[in-house]
Amino acid sequence: LSALKPTVTVRDVARVANVSIATVSRVVNDRYGVNEGTAARVRAAIEELGYESSLVARSLRSRRTHVLGFVTLEFVSWTTEVLQGVTEAVRGSGYDLIVYVNSEVHGKASEGWEQRQVSSLSGTLTDGCLIAAPWTEVRSNRPLVAVDPIHDAQMNAVGAENRQGAILAVEHLLALGHRRIGFIGGRSVLASARAREQGFTQAMKKAGIEVDPSLLGRGDFVPQETLEPARALLDRADPPTAVFAANDEMALELLKVAEHLGYRVPEDLSVVGFDNVPAAAMVTPGLTTVDQHPRHLGYEAAQLLLRLIEQPDQDQQRLSLPTELVVRGSTAPPPRVGTAGPRPMEE
């Protein structure tokens, strides 16, 4: 690195203003007890040199940095919405927000990534961290809040009422008259994935319907993993008349597969998702889904984190935010008996 212009430091400002570095620091941080004339000289020097104090040096020295961390493996639609809620909560709070994105390749290499990031940030750079949809439990000496936590984790967490939401979704299908209902599950370490599956099972049981095990698939919340179970569900002699997918990304993938196989939605097949991502409202027909208000999740998680930073001596906190069924065009009564399955392709 040859051509690095030197950074302007307190030392430079002190020299120009003809004071000590301690005084510069006092002026920068608006501490009491600096002569107004001296302070003016320091400000002039800061202006002249374009000095800006180094976040890193500041945070190494101080216990409080007024920076929040947000650790995520990747940017999907859901992450972005959560982040918008976080931004909203942080705005005007006096805290800055840093997002740390995993740059490692997926798989073995990223095992325990969240823990490493949190450890390397917490206690120095950030006063506390948020973690979005983690893969493992994470511990820290600073306050930590998981959004959509893993199952059974001993962490502060904000999640949606996933089981209740799933029940709403399934009861909606039942009310329309569906009895043969398929399910595509999410990433099973996540509490949300388990709760949605529980909700499905529970609602079916309550309705007295025995679930055909061959109608249960798993897509890990991502489209890539959904292709195969979606085909297994739809490309068969006795397909379900409705499918509940544990998130919208999987539901949207299922819709593609259905279209490809010649199904008309909702006439031949009803589909319900979960999350209410923006795309759910924009496809045709609109996707019936369960809104978990991810912005709200992000907002509440950030608020909780800020409270924990102010008062760290608290028991483990768990927030469960209400979900809401959003009915759109992808659900309708099942086709009459004997007409289930895709129509023959037109020529």
Next chain:
Amino acid sequence: LSALKPTVTVRDVARVANVSIATVSRVVNDRYGVNEGTAARVRAAIEELGYESSLVARSLRSRRTHVLGFVTLEFVSWTTEVLQGVTEAVRGSGYDLIVYVNSEVHGKASEGWEQRQVSSLSGTLTDGCLIAAPWTEVRSNRPLVAVDPIHDAQMNAVGAENRQGAILAVEHLLALGHRRIGFIGGRSVLASARAREQGFTQAMKKAGIEVDPSLLGRGDFVPQETLEPARALLDRADPPTAVFAANDEMALELLKVAEHLGYRVPEDLSVVGFDNVPAAAMVTPGLTTVDQHPRHLGYEAAQLLLRLIEQPDQDQQRLSLPTELVVRGSTAPPPRVGTAGPRPMEE
């Protein structure tokens, strides 16, 4: 802050492994010349204590941190897509990515925010920074690349071929037979906003059409600011038969206003946007737009930044990436003469 568990430091590891902190550092950083037995002891201690070296301390001491910064004012759809391209470029490069989000309230307070962020990060935390759609010119002693830079800035920058894209959009409308074409401009400090307006003017001029000044609006690239100019354009006796909005967010807002006023799109009014955000493909009818491939912008900007970090002694770099017209359902030939404007609302 009462209940802070102490952070595990090199010092703790050194004590447990019965070596000096220098040796711990050598093991952590895989330096040569450590006895294998000693190294094993250190690793065991690291494991036992759950030690993770502090990013902040590391970056304060070292010149190279292998961290890239991404500074943005907010998370809109475009930002997210750019960021996905950046993530892609960074993945596997050995660099981590930190996103710094403005948490200040908009307006006066955030004046020069980008500059402050870059100054407080650069030279210590990050080896270089990307800035998305900045409001001002930013300087730094470390490499810096703007994505969609401001007009006339003396910075490394990656942008789209905005003028050419706008010409494509307008020529598409002209080819459909439109002559009375409205325009809604973006945030005018940005080079992209100016270039798109230039493209509009240039294409109209080339076609020999004098632009009615009352058909020119400005929406600053955001929906909130677009409502009023959209109404001014459409709620009048002599509306245009087509509108070119300088980005999709404004075009989508315009579509809402048009619908509200009883226009049918594309029968009564054609609309073209710019950016090709995901929503553009999902609305009905689909929005004809110009794709600037924001992921591609992000990818190339990150690549450029990485090159500049490796070889900082370079002249100012400017990349202009090709744009592409994407024709969807929101454009069609203009209505027959005398039938322009919205239909009367049905009862």
Next chain:
DNA sequence: CTGAAAGCGCTTACAG
């Protein structure tokens, strides 16, 4: 192969 020491840019008691 290993350790003691200096120093990255700050802030904060402690003196004066």
Next chain:
DNA sequence: CTGAAAGCGCTTACAG
């Protein structure tokens, strides 16, 4: 009101 000094957790020459 101001400055000299210690120290935040690291890394890196420099000795040995």
